[in-house]
Amino acid sequence: MKAIIAEKPSVAREIAQIFNANNKRDGHFEGNGYCVTWALGHLVSLGMPEDYGIRGFDKASLPIFPNNFILTPRKTKQTKPKNYKPDPSALKQLKIINNVFGQCTSIIVATDAGREGELIFRYIYDYLQCKKPFERLWISSLTEKAIQEGFKNLRPGSDFDGLYEAAKARSEADWLVGINATQALSIAANNDVYSLGRVQTPTLALICKRFQENKGFKQKKYWQIQLQHRKDYLNFTSLSNQQWEDKKQAEQILKAIEREGRATVEEVSINTIKEQSPLLFDLTELQKEANRKLGLSADEVLQTAQSLYEKKFITYPRTGSKYIPEDLWSEIPELVRILNQSDLFKPAIATLKFGNFNKRIVNDLKVTDHHGLLPTTKIPSALTASEKAIYYMIVYRLLESLSEHCSKQNTHITIKVHHYEFSITGSKILHKGWRGIKGLLSDEKNPIQDSNRNNNINYSNNNETQEPQLIELPEFKKVDELKISSTELQEKLTSPPKLYTEADLLSAMENAGRQIEDKEQQKALANIGIGTPATRASIIETLITRNYITRKSKTLIPTHKGQKVYDLIKDQKIANVLMTAEWEMALHQIENKELDSNQFVSDIKNYTGEITQELLSLNISQESISELKCPKCQQRTLTIKEKIVKCPDDRCQWILFRMICGVQLSIDHITSLITTGKTPLIKNMKSKNGKKFDAFIILKDDYTTSFEFS
Structure with missing residues (x-):
């Protein structure tokens, strides 16, 4: 009999069905020569300091360097007494796994195909002191076809020793x-x-x-001049290249420009650019995009993608690659044909050229443990709102990646009034290409500004730093004269790092x-x-x-x-x-x-x-507020720590916990509470059932605290 160990019960159930191991037992499935069991996440982990006989810490005892790390079953934190004890569910499942391994001649490892999945199995294997030979299932999808193919191409466990050593x-x-x-x-x-x-x-x-x-950023005002023009029945604007910190100077220049009434074209620059189609999502890129577009946290995206993976709708989500290998390319046309059965995707797929897909995503050298995120050939029927949003993002990104490049014509015109230069920028789409998939013809975010922000540059609202807007402009040539139809002095502020x-x-x-x-x-x-x-x-x-x-x-x-x-x-x-x-x-x-x-x-x-x-060596003094006396004894100065505010007099023993309903009381909150008997309104506290609420915290006559609702 062969043992198969998966990372979760749901995956073990899928594998058991494929192998007709349908006899359900406590903690595993049996049948057809296989015994399929599962871990429950990290069942085994490195021991806590007390496992090495260390009960207390002082300067002399640090740093702690165990001669050999101890593996222990997963532990849970106890409140009384404050320590850790083995998780009963972990102990039970480890016993089941040990029995399964003992009955079998060899093991097939089917934990998630990545660093942590490898560590989960190896720590269990080492903790149980198992010596049975094992092979590795390495797949990027949980569809029946992918699992069957993976079992036909099992790899020696030793192939992943490097992965395990890195994880360990x-x-x-x-x-x-x-x-x-x-x-x-x-x-x-x-x-x-x-x-x-x-x-x-x-x-x-x-x-x-x-x-x-x-x-700490000090905002500064500055002024720019914007001019309105009309040519060939088209209205457009120009913006001064110069910025002025002196408003009066800017006003004087504005008057001189108004008196002149005309501008001369100094330079005409027209560039045709090709925007390559985007690559597939890796996990980080998916998390970033979903956070920008949907407001989902990175963890929400990961959990949603993991759910889609376990339901067989997408490939393995914890990938760091945006490419696919050459041998997977032949399956892409069939995948697109299956997606075309959905009315939602038909309009986008109609813009693709079958037989002439863009192969930019194919690169064997840039595929890591797993390829870029793909939908599978299993089309979802019922999804939650977040699952649907993430699934659509992955599908549309695939379709965009298979599309042709987008061609744009960017125009930049420099005009001059007296010796002051102004810029006119515009852009038009020559060929939609991949941007036609969703009809999004320009980026919602400014890539240049984003780059500046990440590098702590104190950027401003200067038009020169912005991507040209999709604005149709008339034809220009040098020495053309443009009439100035109106002017505007714009007041702006420098912006802090975001x-x-x-x-x-x-x-x-x-x-x-x-x-x-x-x-x-x-x-x-x-x-x-x-x-x-x-x-x-x-x-x-x-x-x-x-x-x-x-x-x-x-x-x-x-x-x-x-x-x-x-x-x-x-x-x-x-x-x-x-x-x-x-x-x-x-x-x-x-x-x-x-x-x-x-x-x-x-x-x-x-x-x-x-x-x-x-x-x-840090010298950290306890935080105290000299002017705040204990409200109960009125004798001693309160001591403020990270978690509590307390009277240092052991006879008084007045204490205030700083963490209340998920919000930590600030120094201002504490000062107000002690001096006035009431904090300012505290927002977004969280009740036991998870609902948010706003309230004041008040100090009662018996020196305990309570809520007061506005």
Whole structure:
């Protein structure tokens, strides 16, 4: 009998049906010579410090470097007493898997085909001390055809040793950095608990740095002159190339221009450009696009895409590639014909030239573990609103990628009044190409501005930085004279660096290597980011869960707690985004067997030792407000910590918890509550059933707190 282990029960059920292993047992299926079981995510993980006999932390005990990492069943956090104990569901399923492996001659690994999927199986295999031979199922779709093809082409388990070594090294590195850095900062902060991590902390640094730049930006007024013209029955405008900070000077120039009444054409530039069709989505690009267009978080996109994958409607979502291999190209025409059965896609597919599809997405060298996102030949019948939106995005992106390029004619005219230059810009579509698929003939976002924003340039509303609008212009030639029909002095403001949306943050994480000044290093790290496509969403969610950042409208902003952590670590190595990107490159090298994982872990230990000493050396004083006396005893000055405000007098014991219904009370909230008995209106608190509400927090006569609703 052969054992098959999947990552989730739903996938195991699909595989069991294909192999007619239909006898349902507790935790597995049996039949036809197969025994199909499943993991429940990470059933086994690296042990906690107490598993190594470490119960308390002080400066002398750090850093902690286990001689050999211990694998333990997944644990759950207990509140009383505060510790971790094995998850009963994990223990039960591990026992079932052990029995299944014991009955079988060999194992087929069918966990998700990626770094984490490999780690899930190998940690179970090692923890159970199993020695049975195993093969690997490596597929990019859960359709019956893909699974059957995958089982016909099983690969030796040893082919993925590099993938496992990279996953294991990542796991150990995160343990070393996370445990030691967290404990070191907590000790330095007088036992206030702060969580740090190898990837989450540099990501927090990105958000906080941008937030501080945005808030510290000093806006300035400036003025530009806009002119109205008419030629060949067409109305259009021109905008001054120059900006004036002195309004009176701009007004004087405006009067001189009005007196002149005419402008002369100085330069005519007409360029025909070809916009290549877009490539397929990888996970990060899908998350960015869905965040911009639909307002979905990165985690919502990942969960939705995973659901579509498990329902067999799309291929494996956790991909970092936008290409497909040559051998998959022959299946694309049939896929398009099947999609053409849907009335929704027929108009778009009608614009494609069958037999002459654009092959830009085909590149064997740029396909990583999985190819770019594709719909499968299974057409959905019933989807949720978010599933439908994500599915349509993936289908339309495929159709766009198969289309011809789009041709545009961009016109830029420079005119002059006296010695002041003005610009006229316009663009027209010569051939719609891929832009005809959805009828979107211009980008909703300005790519040039977006690039500037990500590089912290203090851009303005200058028309020169904007993509030419789709405006039909008359013909121009040098020395033509244009009548000025009206003028306008426009008051504008310089703009600060834009706060990160999730789409912007994903781009910053994905392109962290491009920030390196050294050209050789930049070239080596150009396509290396921090985190992976599969983990970036969880990193953002972790920062939110730990109350380091919050979502406000479409932007991500740091909380008081997040800013405090950033202020403590912003000059430390643990906040270094580029170093984290270098670690990611090292993990890729381990996966490709170009670097020894032991060397990587050794380097991480050296790095951990350095950051631990840096953090322990921080001198962090407890936060207090001298003018605020305890409201109960009226004797002692209140002490403010991250989670509580308390009276230091043990006899008084007055205490206020700062986290109330998902919102952390700020210093202003606390000051108002103590001095007036009432906070300002606090918005977006969350009740136990998940509903948001706004309320004041009041201090009652018995010195406890309560809500007051407006």
